[in-house]
Amino acid sequence: MHMVDGLTASPRTTAAERSKNVAKPEFRPEIQGLRAFAVLMVVLYHVWLGRVSGGVDVFLLVSAFLLTASFTYKVEAGKPLKLIGYWLNRLRGLLPAAIVVLLAVVAATVSLLPRTRWEEVATQTISSLFYYQNWQLASDSVNYYAASQSAASPLQHFWSLSIQGQVFVLWPIVIAGAALLWRSLKRRRPDLGFRPVLAAVFGGVFVLSLAYSVYVTSTFQTWAYFDTGARLWEFALGSLLVVALPYAERLPVGVRVAMGWTGMAAMLSCGLLLTVQGSFPGFVALWPTLAAGLIIGAGQTGSRFGVDRLLSIKPLARLGGISYALYLWHWPILVIYLINSGNKTANWLDGSAVIGLSLVLAWATTKVVETPLHQWRWPTERRRRMSLVVAALIGVVLIPLGGWQNRVDAYEAAAAQQTPSDNPGAAALNAGYEPEIDPAAAVLPLSTALDDEWAKAGGACIEQFKPEDEGIEYCRQYGDPETAEKFIILLGDSHAQHWTTAMQPIAEKNNWAWILIHEPGCRYGTVGPDRNDSCNDFIEAAPDYILAHAPDAVFTVASITGKYPDGDLTPADQEIVAPGYVEGVLPFAEAGIQVVGLRDTPRFTYSVPECVDMRGTENCSLPKDYVLAPENPLDELAQQVDEGQLPRELSFFDLTDRFCLDDTCHAVIGNVITIRDEDHVTRTYAHTLAPVFEERFRAALRW
Structure with missing residues (x-):
């Protein structure tokens, strides 16, 4: 018997013999086009419509489809699964572009964003790097005070990548377990194929996860949106497509052409017709995922009228090739622009600039960083080398984060040396008060300590x-x-x-x-x-x-x-x-x-501490007759x-006269910030x- 990563191959046929009878998954150019449309939906909706589109759900399904197709081929061909090697290789493929963006966001945060954002970005850099960002956001979504932040994090979009990362760990284990079950069952049913077992396993995951998703979405939607368990059914649907694809390919060409265009129309209309923010990821998310499933199921029709003909054109293929990097770049660029401009949304001109810059950086990241590292053969020769590369990539982020934390610590230590007279707050309004504030004294509370x-x-x-x-x-x-x-x-x-x-x-x-x-x-x-x-x-x-x-x-x-x-x-x-x-x-x-x-x-x-940090203490007040009757x-x-x-x-x-003086409501009184966000007293x-x-x-x- 031949042991492969814990899986025992059947002694009746060799791996070489079985692999001859199993077709290796072919490159599907229309899937690159599907990725291109999905990322365009995400970017355009984020930039100009201020809402989500369902494009991320398409990404989740496609990633599961490709992963399952690859592992199904290995199981059916009797090839070793090499789970640890797979995980290291996935990290080598995913981390370079992500790390470039994380480092860029850290640099932009220090130079362009108010200090009020520093702790949030530092925390989310770690959670993004280690693929638990979705749980960080889920926790914040149920925290009333965390949810009251006036703008999104520039790393918030890493939630979906975190869920994908978790599934990239879980799915191979599930498939390996299904393979063990299949080999056990084959002793009694030699003619049993692997795909029926796979269908049963992922069918169960689909039903259980969808039921949970519907329940938690109806009771706690803000948590459900980031909950891995509420999203597993979308991945399971992509895996079930692998089982269904051979049957779909037998359908008449005309039917498959209709399937493809129906899926395309449904996918593109999802974000326009549904309020995705308030209803996903419950049963409503079946809309974009089933739509993408129809497109994949339609396959390569060979018809000039098929949607695959459109999806296979070179511009879409190229865009699909940089879709991962484009997804990574567009969101932080948009958020940093909105914070610095003070705008709630981007206009057509500024939005076009955001998208254009995102495209350029996505292309450069893919060309200069992602592709060369992917083609680098040295790490693939030994598992130890791959481990070293992954560890080095992680260290590239952790080292500057440590330096950043030292800078914050020094900033806070200097403020701790101030005397009470430097920050009298409301006492400065008392009759007979004599100012003793050091002009160099920091305004309190520090913008890096607002959580306290x-x-x-x-x-x-x-x-x-x-x-x-x-x-x-x-x-x-x-x-x-x-x-x-x-x-x-x-x-x-x-x-x-x-x-x-x-x-x-x-x-x-x-x-x-x-x-x-x-x-x-x-x-x-x-x-x-x-x-x-x-x-x-x-x-x-x-x-x-x-x-x-x-x-x-x-x-x-x-x-x-x-x-x-x-x-x-x-x-x-x-x-x-x-x-x-x-x-x-x-x-x-x-x-x-x-x-x-x-x-x-x-x-x-607006957020008072952010305004003070970016515009100074004298430029963040409001007329009293504007905010109070x-x-x-x-x-x-x-x-x-x-x-x-x-x-x-x-x-x-x-107590209005302790916030508003001379018909003006002040952001800072007595060298103390009055309001922690928009409306809560510090x-x-x-x-x-x-x-x-x-x-x-x-x-x-x-x-």
Whole structure:
């Protein structure tokens, strides 16, 4: 018996004899053309339409088809699979172009992007290099705070390459397992072919993965989009094409011509007719993958009317040859352009420049880097040599990343030496304040440390204060409500949460205790059809929790500032009392619990730290009348309380004058950045607001 990478060949025929009877997969020029159309769809939709097209799904299917066809030939011909050699060779083929792009993005990040992007790009460079970028993005997609970044990462497109890399490891193992199963079954059924076994294995993967994909897409689409398990069925479909292809080739030429053009029409129309972002990768992704399957299944028809004739023309073949590099280049070029221009989308002229530059760099990368390394024979002669080449390629990225991290560490160490007087924040607004800020002192928080600027006060709620209702998922606690002088519950969303930074030192000084119950993106009010299920569940559960624990006061953010310009409406035109606010808090007031509502903070229309980093502290402010209504919308409620129309337990206060001075809302006050993104107060600035917060909080509650 002949052992090949753990597979035992049948003794009845030699590998040489079997290989004579098995046709080696031929070059399919129309598949290069299919790749060309797929990458064009991806690039054009990204650049000009700001959406996804289904082209990536075509790439996934094609990659699985080619991989499975190659391994199926080896199994049927009795050739050794050489899995380790295959994996090393795939890395040698994939890494060079990817590394060139990763290094270019790192260099562009340091020289062209604000420091706010540095940590994100550094983290995603590692996850892209080691093919787990999709899981990094999946994790960020379920993190409300990570998802609130104002622009995409220049490496975000590596998610699909990461999934492909994972499948390039998994699929050969699955095929090897199928081969072992086939050889076991052949002892009882000598006439059994390998492809029926392959069909059963990948048919099972297809069904299970598609079922999971449909489920997770319907329940958690942002996670599902990057989930390898929710995408495996697309690869399985490509593998099943290998089994089906011999049958498709027997169909009449006219039928295959119709198949090809039907597939082409369906593939090109997918992105236009479907909202891919909100529905993939569930059953809707069958559209582009089945379309590509029809094109591959149509094969080489030999007809002048066949779609393969179009797909085989030389310009498309050349474009298909650089499709991998083009995919790698177009996205970072687009994102870096958008960040530096301040535009949300590219116009026709700028978009053409992005595409043109991407094409030039893709061609150069393929010609100068990818092809020469692919043709280099020295590494292929021994596995050890191949391992050394792969390790060297990885080191080319890791070494400059280490130097970059040293630069960031030095930057942060210098800032750590600053005295508190260099960054007084809101204290600079106090009467009689005398400036002592060193002109050379860095603005805080550092743009490389923004992940630490989310409010992190308190700890998890414990014992009887831990919510029993699943509608309250997030609960933080500081102090013991049973022994504290005062007990406050902070209620709402992240805009209530960011005030815990100011509340903590106040509570510590006065022996108060507080509990925060919040739901991201859910301003407290009443249940409504425009709110998501999690928000409605939270609003339904919160009153029972609060009434059961009977705090001395409930703190809320009672208004909402406008998010973005909407037609002729400015953000100021959209500032309102939180929908259902009064109805939502009345049960507390009727139970004798004091309720204090704060006016919302100004909401900028861009990332404040990014603007400060790129344009300076004086160029990132906005007119107050652009972001806030001329009158505080809570003043009307306060008047109703004074007139006896609302319970006396309701009160309100405002900190707008600590963000907006002289009719201007400032990005930086007292050498401290006020807003962490577009609308959340930085932890550093909130801490400096504690004294004035306490003063106005006490005044509103008459404590």
